[in-house]
Amino acid sequence: MAYGSITQRGDKYRVCFDYGVDRNGKRVCKYRTFDTKRDATRAFNEHKVKTDKGTQIMPSEYTFAQWLDYWYDNIIVPQIEETTAYGHQAP
Structure with a gap:
C-alpha cells in the first residue's frame, strides 16, 4: 500500500499524502x-x-455535513462525558 512520500525542496520538505x-x-x-524534516516525518507517520x-x-469522499457527523461521533464524543454528548444531540 502506498502512503505517499517526503521530498526535500530547497530548505523545506514536501509531503505527498496518498489517499x-x-x-x-x-x-x-x-x-x-x-519547514523541518521532523515536522514532515511526523505528519507523514500520522x-x-x-x-x-x-x-x-x-x-473528496464526504460532504461537509457528513464530515461533521464523522468528526462529532469519532473525535468529540470519545472525549466528553456521556451526559454532555446526550445534551448536544439534535431533537
Whole structure:
C-alpha cells in the first residue's frame, strides 16, 4: 500500500499524502510543505497510522455535513462525558 512520500525542496520538505483512488479510478494525492524534516516525518507517520487503522478519510469522499457527523461521533464524543454528548444531540 502506498502512503505517499517526503521530498526535500530547497530548505523545506514536501509531503505527498496518498489517499488511494477515487470512484473514477483517479489517484488522489494532497501535498503539504513543512519547514523541518521532523515536522514532515511526523505528519507523514500520522497519515500512515490513520490509513492503517482505516480512519483516514479521502478528501473528496464526504460532504461537509457528513464530515461533521464523522468528526462529532469519532473525535468529540470519545472525549466528553456521556451526559454532555446526550445534551448536544439534535431533537
